[in-house]
Amino acid sequence: MPSELRSPRSDSRRFVSDPSVSELPWATARWCARRGWPVHPLAPGRKTPAGNCENCRNSAHAPADCACLPLGRWCHGFHAATLDQRRIQQWWTQHPDFGVGVACGPAGLVVIDIDAHPAPAPSRDRVLPGIPIADHVDLTGLATGFHSLGVLAALRGHQSPAEDTGTLRVRTPSGGLHVWYRAEDNRRWQCSTGSSTGRALAWQVDVRAHGGYIIAPGTTTHAGTYTAVGETREPAALPLWLAQELERTGHLPAANIPAPRPVPPRAQQAVLAAGGGRARTGNTLTSVLAPVAACGQVSEGAGFSDVLNRAAFTLGGLVAAGRLSREEAERALRETASAARPGQDRRSEQIIASGLAAGLLKPLYAAGGRP
Ligand SMILES: [Zn+2]
Ligand SMILES: [Zn+2]
Incomplete structure (x- = not known):
């Protein structure tokens, strides 16, 4: 050197x-x-x-x-x-x-x-x-x-x-x-x-x-x-x-920017469901957050940051499209992340905030939905 x-x-x-x-x-x-x-x-x-x-x-x-x-x-x-x-x-x-x-x-x-x-x-x-x-x-x-x-x-x-x-x-x-x-x-x-x-x-x-x-x-x-x-x-x-x-x-x-995003099948169901009322909103969250929750079954790795970031990004898109309230999205992300990675709340919080912020710029409408 x-x-x-x-x-x-x-x-x-x-x-x-x-x-x-x-x-x-x-x-x-x-x-x-x-x-x-x-x-x-x-x-x-x-x-x-x-x-x-x-x-x-x-x-x-x-x-x-x-x-x-x-x-x-x-x-x-x-x-x-x-x-x-x-x-x-x-x-x-x-x-x-x-x-x-x-x-x-x-x-x-x-x-x-x-x-x-x-x-x-x-x-x-x-x-x-x-x-x-x-x-x-x-x-x-x-x-x-x-x-x-x-x-x-x-x-x-x-x-x-x-x-x-x-x-x-x-x-x-x-x-x-x-x-x-x-x-x-x-x-x-x-x-x-x-x-x-x-x-x-x-x-x-x-x-x-x-x-x-x-x-x-x-x-x-x-x-x-x-x-x-x-x-x-x-x-x-x-x-x-x-x-x-x-x-x-x-x-x-x-090519590396995930927008305009085709609505992934799971989120698409969720989006369609989200129009159906409170109970359906629960399904939306559950399906988008499933990969985050799944990380809880492995103690380390599993690309947790990425998975959480992606979920926050998707929910941000749903919030921007008026399909979900921001509070609901934040609370659900926080609770799921905290359950999957206890004791990492500060870090999770940061990932959620930036994932949501990025998603909020890309409204996620259902296929054939309103602009
Ligand atoms: Zn030359
Ligand atoms: Zn030359």
Whole structure:
């Protein structure tokens, strides 16, 4: 591990066994690749990828059709990223001044890139896209991505990723912060920039995932060095609430978003039944909650979070379609979850809240039902 990446405590022992401290970028690239994070060269002193060859500069073609990549050249930025240690050695011994970029998507990383550039505050609807901020809320102090992300986290009852000491965080030369997380499933999280009027998580907060790269800690540009802070050097799993915020703000490709949902047969019966009165509402809940209750028969695993999230999502859809009251949905979810996983109420509560919130945006009408 390069010295820049070492946690202060492990310094003395690891230092001796690692001869690479004088070859920092190469060592950084090797360190990343050993973690399964494909790397590609950055232009010396810059944040941008090393340039394409002349042929790739002059002829328009897709990276997938490029002859350079199979030949081990670094054309097309993160598309050239590799885990191959021989190629890495070749690139960085020939160009020791290359910086190191990590291709986030194939690395299974989602990096929250918080900017601290002084900028005039945006209009209210762009601070947290999709979340209205009332006129009486004073936004005078809002100056950086640390603030907008802090507000989002506070709204959701969580600590800001900027304060997340349990994951790898990297200070940028301009005072920003990269918060590195692992995507735990195979969902293809997408990049965004906070200033975009399309997909964005929060003002002055970018998301680096599929289709993007992140500068590896230890890399030095003309502006300074990207330096890991605190002691944690491993990305933690992407927090559930943050994954839900990313989903809400459109960071999944359309195919991964469960909407517009065909009504699953069981829920469809439930929806039809729900029109039939109080007793039928009970059947609705029972059928949607059955998988949650079933988790109670196994002490661990069983994908409980997913199952509960899905049930909350479905009930949220029913609530939005006016087929069930929100109170009923919440109470039933809470009671079923509590019975299946006693003592995990706090966690269950969070899953229920976000599952419901997501479902509320997707009304679940019966087939042929009213819009
Ligand atoms: Zn080329
Ligand atoms: Zn090319």
